[in-house]
Amino acid sequence: MVKALAGGYDVTSVEFLTKGIALRASEVGRRRKSRVRTNTEISNREKRKHMAKFRVVTPKGASFTVAGGGYGYEKEALDPIGAEIIEAPANEAEFIEAARTADAIYAKGIPISKKIIDSLQNCKVITLGTVGVDSVDIKAATARGIPVTNVPDTFIEEVADHAMMLLLAGFRRLVEQDKMVRQGRWTEGRPALLKIPRLMGQTLGFISFGRVARAVAKRAAPFGLRMLAYDPFISETLIYDHGALPATLSEVLSQSDFVSMHAPARPEVHRMLGESHFRQMKPTATFINTGRGATVNEEALIKALQEGWIAHAALDVLETEPPSHNNPMLSMENVTLTAHVASASARFDEARKRRVGYELSLVLSGMWPVSCVNPSVLQNTQLRRWQPVSMERGPNS
Numbered sequence: 001m002v003k004a005l006a007g008g009y010d011v012t013s014v015e016f017l018t019k020g021i022a023l024r025a026s027e028v029g030r031r032r033k034s035r036v037r038t039n040t041e042i043s044n045r046e047k048r049k050h051m052a053k054f055r056v057v058t059p060k061g062a063s064f065t066v067a068g069g070g071y072g073y074e075k076e077a078l079d080p081i082g083a084e085i086i087e088a089p090a091n092e093a094e095f096i097e098a099a100r101t102a103d104a105i106y107a108k109g110i111p112i113s114k115k116i117i118d119s120l121q122n123c124k125v126i127t128l129g130t131v132g133v134d135s136v137d138i139k140a141a142t143a144r145g146i147p148v149t150n151v152p153d154t155f156i157e158e159v160a161d162h163a164m165m166l167l168l169a170g171f172r173r174l175v176e177q178d179k180m181v182r183q184g185r186w187t188e189g190r191p192a193l194l195k196i197p198r199l200m201g202q203t204l205g206f207i208s209f210g211r212v213a214r215a216v217a218k219r220a221a222p223f224g225l226r227m228l229a230y231d232p233f234i235s236e237t238l239i240y241d242h243g244a245l246p247a248t249l250s251e252v253l254s255q256s257d258f259v260s261m262h263a264p265a266r267p268e269v270h271r272m273l274g275e276s277h278f279r280q281m282k283p284t285a286t287f288i289n290t291g292r293g294a295t296v297n298e299e300a301l302i303k304a305l306q307e308g309w310i311a312h313a314a315l316d317v318l319e320t321e322p323p324s325h326n327n328p329m330l331s332m333e334n335v336t337l338t339a340h341v342a343s344a345s346a347r348f349d350e351a352r353k354r355r356v357g358y359e360l361s362l363v364l365s366g367m368w369p370v371s372c373v374n375p376s377v378l379q380n381t382q383l384r385r386w387q388p389v390s391m392e393r394g395p396n397s
Contacts, residue, residue: 053082054364057099058106060087073353074106077361092116099123104360107136114140124381125149125363129352131159131212131343132292133373134265142374145381149359149369153211154351155343160215162316162342163290167220167258170286170314170336171199197284200224205256206244207273208263209234212290214242216260228252253280258288265292273297278304286312290342293317302328305335316342 056078071085078085088098090110096119099105105112105126112126117140126136128150141148169175173192180189204220206213209231217227227244228251236246253259259281263269274297281287287310289296298319304310306328313329314336320327321340329335359369367386368378378385 052084054078054084054103055101056083056085056104056106056360056364057088057095057102058085059090059095059109061090061109071353073350074357074360076354077357078364081361081365083360083364103364106356106360110135112136112141117141117144117146120144120146125360125369127356127359127363127369129356131155132265134292134294138374142377145377147363147369147372147377147381147383148374149363149371150373151352151355152371154355155345155348156211156215158345158348159212159290159342160219162338163212163216163260163288164219166288166290166314166316166336166338167204167260167286168199170288170312171196171258173312175336176333201226202257203228203255204258204260205247205252206230207249207252207259207261208291209239209242209244210262210264213260213262216262217242217244225258228256249277250280253277254282256285257282258286261287261289261295262291263295265294269295271295271297273300275300275303278309281310283308283311285310286314288314290316293319293321302332305329305332312336316340 074085083103085106086098086102088095092110092113092115095110096116099116100119101122102120103122103124105116105120105123107126107128108130112135114137117123117126117137123144123146126141126146126148128136128148131150131152131154133148133150136148138148173196176192177189180186180192200223202225204217204225204227206217206227206229209217209229213229213231217229220227221243228247229239229242229244230247230249230252231239239246247255261273263272272295278287278300281304287301287304293315296319301313305313312334315329316338317340318327318329318337323330329337359371362369363383366382366384368383370387372378
């Protein structure tokens, strides 16, 4: 082989080295492309691995508490089964588009109407984080065979405490007495209460005798109150078991010194109490409502208070919430008001949200929910029964 010298270097050696460098560069490129392909395949596998198995759609930003609080409590039960919560616009038209193929609906913030329900193609359950179910068209859901769940036993104790507080505060005119002290009318307090009878021996009447009413009865018994209860859907023996006497609606209204309203917000009890009912009550009676404002004709209640058919009203709920600034009850001395807060406590958010997650996870895992307000649909689903079924299931259980 002829070797040429150029600038003191062996040309053949230079060519050899150049070819070697090129080969190594080519090999590095192939390895780099291989790593890219491998990383992409791993990434795709991870995406498939973490892709949600179920989609739970809920109105965006709707909550009883601070908006944007997250779904950590619900996800405790949903993450293990591969379910994700997706927020959708809180208006009917856009919500329909987002929820059309959803596996479940987490109902809050907007009414879940017949139009929404009829648009659902894959929905296995509609879940509420409340006791009341009036925001969901139960009839439409039942017609579609979709179970609807609520949380009927999560904050019973809080509402019962609040009802008892309203009874005592209204009876002893707590707000009025507080104002007298603050306004320097100290001597007026005692004369005002000298017109009020002793609490022991008075009669407390319940309209609807579900879980909350029964818990109130338990609290009222030690005060020495006689108790009556009207509820055509509850057995008389159950009413007796909780220390009350079964009665007709007229008997409850005419005999009670306190009438405590607990009927759920259902179409059949909309404005259940009107003028004719308040006229049956004692002029010394107190009306208490911790159920739903829509069960009472508010104009009739205002008239009853203004004209002295009844003495006092203690209300946590109103027909329109919040009330308009010109609602007469806002300026009436014989009305005690709270802002639909009876269920609120430190455990409220945690308890109800965990229950929502649990109900969703049960149904999405193919099992019956715990609290179904339309249980007749369960037997026609593919869901598996795993617990005894109480005959008291439903929105007033």
